[in-house]
Amino acid sequence: MPYPETEYWNPITETLDPDRLREIQLAKFRRVLAWVYERSPMYRRKYDEAGLRPEDVRTWDDLAKVPLVTKDDYRCQGTDPFPYGDTLCVPLEEVTEYHQTSGTTGTPVYQPDTWADWEWFSELWATILWAQGYRPTDRVFFPFGYHVFIAFWTAHYGAERLGCEVVPGGVLGTRERLLKMRELKTNAFMATPTYVLGMAETARKDLGADPREWGIRRITCAGEPGASVPTTKKRMQDAWGCPVYDHVGATEVGAWGFECRHQPGGQHVIESMFLVELLELDSDRPVTRPGVPGRIVITAFDRRAQPCVRFDTKDVSMWAADGCECGRTWRILEGGVHGRVDHIxxxxxxxxxxxxxxxxxxxxxxxxxxxxxxxxxxxxxxxxxxxxxxxxxxxxxxxxxxxxxxxxxxxxxxxxxxxxxxxxxxxxxxxxxxxxxxxxxxxxxxx
Amino acid sequence: MAPDDRIREVAEALDRVASALRELERAGDGIPAVERNVRRMEGTLWVLRAHFEPPAGTKTP
The missing domain is CATH 3.30.300.30 (ANL, C-terminal domain)
Known part of the structure; x- marks a missing residue:
């Protein structure tokens, strides 16, 4: 066998004792806090206004002292070093990737990444895809218009990193994409839930084909909560005749959670690379009890050019009470992302x-x-x-x-x-x- | 091997690779093909550090 066949991309960090994991998370949190304080005028201003110095955070109880960051804090962008302004943490010449948010909730956020960041982001995807059963023998299709939105860019590189053969669907129309998938016998693809259903519909109506016969073994979704909505997931799985897995991520954050191949009814948080906190919907008090909805607040430990520290995503989820048969010790958000605070x-x-x-x-x-x-x-x-x-x-x-x-x-x-x-x-x-x-x-x- | 021992072993190997990269950079001083590729490889190394260095660094003696 040309590759190690294990359940985990990193068997060490994915099964760490939870207490040990928390210890590591606190160390990584303190490190990134110092990083942004020293390098980003936006963060330094925010923390100075709150009277916070990085060394003030020593224990988990100190976390609440660290102000939350929202998309509004990125409004300082558009100034020098252009276009990232006070959010940038590295010299501009180290930036090798530009992407931006879609701007559906306001002005788009500009997201710079260095080579190290891009490697990190694709590593997150490799973690996700391995957990979903992708292996180097897979041929994966990306029906995605490669553009300024990050979307499936890093999934593409994550699949490549894992060793899959990736097929970029680029600017092709839906019909042409389907024909290419059938021609090349691709056995997996990634898209939004809406598009997964739309592709099946086009296959049936325009090509007179049954996509269940195409040998697709797995599909990974992003961008919308649909793959964690049981009826939508069932609809997609029935249409393509294979498991459909969810993933969560954001341009400013990274790919931070995933459903493993055991489909535990929720999404594991990649806790070796992120701190995910749930805060009450109408206050900043932490939610620790399973089954109670909370706002998702995230810290990305290892991004360098523009990491987020206690970023209030305004998305809503809840901790699951149970673990997963996969054996990962990473916690699970039950039902994935349930929606946005401003939609609830x-x-x-x-x-x-x-x-x-x-x-x-x-x-x-x-x-x-x-x-x-x-x-x-x-x-x-x-x-x-x-x-x-x-x-x-x-x-x-x-x-x-x-x-x-x-x-x-x-x-x-x-x-x-x-x-x-x-x-x-x-x-x-x-x-x-x-x-x-x-x-x-x-x-x-x-x- | 206990997880912490394994983590330490990988972290120590990463240090050796980082040293080798610095040596490569010195040897290729003034050659963009070396300098740029060293930077790129440091990006890959960063990911492995993200996996293994902090756990090694927080090891209780």
């Missing part, structure tokens, strides 16, 4: 998460799974609308029965009455990158 909102006084709607809509085999949610004010009252595509040719009474059952399940799951507006098949937007299906018009000024 009160509608008619009830706490509402759009991911719940995804779970319900995709539990109906009759529906194609596309939907959009709109929340608006009508007078003094909140009004919630769900646009959902119905299959062609669905007529009463089947149509009425389906809509009635959909409304009933939504009410059961969310405690809300939805104004369901059926749409013709194919009329709602299709997304290749992050889908935007939730529109709170109360915040967007639309109503």
């Amino acid at each position: 909102t009160k509608v008619k006084g009830v706490l509402f998460s759009p991911v719940t709607v995804e779970e319900v809509v995709r539990s109906f085999e009759e529906l194609d799974g596309e939907f959009e949610i709109f929340v608006e004010k009508r007078g003094d009252l909140d009004h919630i609308t769900l646009k959902v595509e119905l299959p062609d040719g669905l007529a009463p009474p089947d149509r009425d029965g389906l809509l009635k059952e959909l409304a009933s399940r939504l009410r059961w799951k969310t405690q809300l009455n939805f104004d369901i507006q059926p749409q013709p098949y194919g009329s709602l937007p299709r997304y290749q990158v992050k889908a935007r299906r939730f529109h709170d018009l109360r915040k967007e000024g639309g109503a």
